[in-house]
Amino acid sequence: MIREVLRMGDPRLLERAREVDVFGTPGLAGLIADMRDTMKHLNGAGLAAPQIGVGLRVVIFGGGPSPRYPDAAAVPDTVLINPVLMPVTREEEGGWEGCLSVPGLRGWVPRWTQLRYMGFDADGAPIDRYATGFHARVVQHECDHLDGILYPMRVRDFSRFGYTEVLFPDGSMAGDD
DSSP: OOOOOOOTTOGGGGSOOBOOOOOSOHHHHHHHHHHHHHHHHTTOSEEEGGGGTOOBSEEEEOSSOBTTBTTSOOOOOEEEEEEEEEESOSOEEEEEEEETTEEEEEEEEEEESEEEEEEEOTTSOEEEEEEEHHHHHHHHHHHHHHTTOOGGGGOSOGGGEEEHHHHOTTSTTOSOO
């Protein structure tokens, strides 16, 4: 089922999400199915449970090329629960980000270039991966939602933050994540 995505200003987006205690349940499977339907419907690159009003530490991302990032490398289709992120390097790289909870805006956000992420899939099987580039950016963006952080909070130079159609009048960076 396609769910409504909360928008910046809703206080639920600023809360720390709770850990998932039980895996493999029909409720968790239903949440993940709704998240997939919602992300696909909105052409998102990822989605966090708090964005649809569910305060659990669940994110999804990947699943094929994103129309919003046609030049980005593919990201594995992933359900990640109770994630832990660790930088492999302190090196950062800036990149344009958008968000389904911050529609119509883009900002230049610094992110770690390489990281290791761990957590669990929907059945409780462990996940332990390394990510670079766009994959690393997407993981960090989605996991930020679990701690009540929206990407504008990470923007350092507000001359590189604004409405998509103003920043990119030729449509080169259309849409939101």
